[in-house]
Amino acid sequence: MPPPPAQHASQGSSRSTTGIAWLWNGPCNLHAVREAGTGLRSFLASQGISDEQELATWELLISEAGNNAVEYASPSATPRSWDVRAFIFPDKISVAVHDHTDGFEWPDSPQLPDDYAESGRGLFLIHSLTSHRSYLRLPHENILTLERPFSPPTPPPTPPPPDPAHSLEATLDGMTEELASCYESLSAIFHFTAESRQSSTLAEFAERLLRHLVTVTRSDTGTLSIVANSELTPLASIGCPLGASVSSPDLENAAILSRQDQWIEHPPHPHPSSPDSPALAGLVHPFYSGDELMGLISLGRYSSPTPLNAGEVSIVHTFAEFLNQEALSRRHAEAAIAASVARREFELAATIQKSLEPRAQAPVAGVSAAGHCESALTIGGDFYDIIPWNNMGFFFVIADVMGKGVAASMMAAVTRSVFRSMHELHQSPARAVARAASQLYDDFDRLEMFVTVAVGFVDNRSRLIRIANAGHCPVIVADASGNLVEVMPSHPPIGILRSPDFDETGIPITKGTRILAYTDGLTDPRNSRPSFSEPSDVSSWMADICRSQPSAADIREQLLKRLASSSAPDAPALADDQTFLVLACD
Amino acid sequence: MKTSTANSILTISSLRELTAGTAAEVKNQVRLRFTPGLTAIDFDCTDLEFLDSSGLGALISIQKLAHERQGLFRLLSPRPGIMQVLELTRLHRIFEIVA
Incomplete structure (x- = not known):
């Protein structure tokens, strides 16, 4: 039964166990002839036939066969379609051209015409270019069959172009893959959570999960780096040495600068499995x-x-977010541990510093002493020291190292030791301060710190007080009538000059002389407790209280009340250390 | 298809196919443009990708047109596929071919 008339060409292909078939059908005109020729060429090319000469030959054969069909179509007859049926067998390509024309007699051995003939070469070309040909004339149809030997191309032919059914199948595959990736992401979260509990270190955790990630994303290699100490540090690698780059430093920098994923795209290289070769695809x-x-x-x-698909990229993002939270969690835990250790160290330092404060001293030669030191932080840079001296009285020091905290406390301890070590100079405060300034200068200068110091020697046997002041608050000496002598700072603090000279002030002791040395925390306006507004207020308070002839301990207690010290239950913290020392001569 | 004239030569170029479907029109255009005074025809095959037996007939027809004026006909730069058809039909012997 002849095929129905057709005004437009159509084509399609199918595959069977014996070969691959292609069918073209179109109107009987010269335009359609060319369409059939290029169509057959495209079909053969899609089957992996890349030999240009083979493709051109078949295009020419269809052109010549089609031209004949058009040429011998009866002008009076209704135009009818013709069709081309191509078959690729394992050993040959066979093409059958079906037309519905009057047909013609096929010569047994077509010959070339005269050199200058303008026609008559078509059958010769068909004969020359085919290994087998046959022409069958039927009542309503002519079938020209052409064959050429065929060697299957290597690599094997690519699949035919997808038809609508294939497209639908591909869409369904994509949706399935998407759902699978969601499942993978959820699965990954549970997996990561379990891994987190089993891993003692972040590196161990990262390596376990990177291995999992490489597997589920069908990758061959992977690296993971995290920022540690402000540097991107390799943490784990799969399929390549730790520290190696899967892509390139440029691509990694681009990802960091753009804050966006960068795709690895490289042409195939000769040694595809070599770790030294760049990856063909990746992220x-x-x-x-x-x-x-x-x-x-x-x-x-x-x-x-093949690049990572959307589902695989989603898993990578899930992994990264999980690792991110894990890293932050561990970082916070480490910071908490470090803070705890530091706090413990601080408390230990404070205990040590407190132990360095003078113990309660029994009166020496009628001189009693009492003191107090409270740091704004757990430890601080203020200190005082009193040293009994050969039943004559006391050598005392009060000092305030610049700053607060650990550094100030360490330099306070050093300064205390220096003064303690110069026993032979305790009777001469000016010389003691000068030597201490000389010994400590390099250390304070290097640290860009200094210390204010007031040093005194109370000699009740010779009834004289000698005081040297290096940049410190005034040392107040009051008599029983409330008359005051204030020994003001006459020289810069220790740490400012390499070898300074110091003067000392000598003050006679009378019955009831009281001495108060203090640090500037007593007048620091930043302290949120009641305090003295300026040094003259301290002096006035001292003059008032000394008229009642209090003991050193009494003055200490009165002063603490005035300052509402931390002995009060709800006393607010200090902004500056508060230290004072009281001596009473009777 | 493009045609141009220079030094009494008509040059035909930019033709991708010369087939049964285009042969008649090409021959007609060449006859129209091969005006008196022109003595040679160059057929530039640089862009010619496909040639069938009808196209071969057209080339022979154009060659005859040039010979009628005692002029020359040349095929310029034919591609390997075109040369194969010419050689198969042995027309490479009667055309002057400039590679």
Whole structure:
């Protein structure tokens, strides 16, 4: 039965166990002839036939066969379609051209015409270019069959172009893959949670999960780096040495700077499985916590140039977010431990510093002493010291190292030791301060610190007080009538000059002389407790209280009340250390 | 298809196919443009990708047109596929071919 009339060409292909078939059908005109020829060429090319000469030959054969069909169509007859049926067998290509024309007699051995003939070469070309040909004339149809030997191309032919059914199938495959990736992401979260509990270190955790990530994303290699000490540090690698790059430093920098995923795309290389070769495809994913770069994940495929699909990228992002939270959690835990250790160290230092304060001293030669030291922080830079001296009285020091905290407390301890070590100079405060300034200058200068110091020697046997003041608050000496002598700072603190000279002030002792040395914490306006507004207020308070002839301990207690010290239950913290020393001569 | 004239030569170029479907029109255009005074025809095959037996007939027809004026006909730069058809039909012997 002849095929129905057709005004437009159509084509299609199918595959069977014996070969691959292609069918073209179109109107009987010269335009359609060319369409059939190029159509057959495209079909053969789609089957992996890349030999240009073979493709051109078949295009020419269809052109010549089609021209004949058009040429011998009866002008009076209704135009009818013709069709081309191509078959690719394992050993040959066979093409059958079906037309519905009057046909013609096929010569047994077509010959070339005269050189200058303008026609008559078509059958010769068909004969010359085919290994077998046959022409069958039927009542309503002519069938010209052409064959050429065929060697299957290597590599094997690519699949035919997808038809609508294939497209639908591909869409369904994509949706299935998407659902699978969601499942993978959820699965990954549970997996990661379990891994987190089993890993003692972040590196161990990262390596376990990177191995999992490489597997589920069908990658061949992967690296993971995190930011530690402000540097991107390799943490784990799969399929390449630790520290190696799956992509390139440029691509990694681009990912960090752009804060976006960068895709690895390289042409195939001769040694696809070599770790030294760049990956054919892959992904570089930077991950952040706010604006802070936390790390970088790189995944690569050596065996395939196929990029990661959307589902696989989603898993990478899930992994990175989980790792991000894990890193932050561990960082906070480490910071808490470090803070705890530091606090413990601080408390230990404070205990040591407190132990260095003078113990309660029994009166020496009628001189009693009492003191107090409270640091704004757990430890501080203020200190005082009193040393009994050969039943004559006391040598005392009060000092305030610049700053607060650990550094100030360490330099306070050093300063205390220096003064303690110069026993032979305790009777001469000016010389003692000068030597201490000389010994301590390099240390304070290097640290860009200084210490104010007031040093005194109370000699009740010779009834004289000698005081040297290096940049410290006034030392107040009051008599029983409330008359005051204030020994003001006459020289810069220790640490300012390499070898300064100091003067000392000598004050006679009378019955009831009281001495108060203090640090500037007593007049610091930043302290949120009641305090003295300026040194003259301290002096006035001292003059008032000394008229009642209090003991050193009494003055200490009165002063603490005035200052509402931390002995009060709800006393607010200090902004500056408060230290004072009281001596009473009777 | 493009045609141009220079030094009494008509040059035909930019033709991708010369087949049964285009042969008649090409021959007609060449006859129209091969005006008196022109003595040679150059057929530039640089862009010619496909040639069938009808196209071969057209080339012979154009060659005859040039010979009628005692002029020359040349095929310029034919591609390997075109040369194969010419050689198969042995027309490479009667055309002057400039590679």
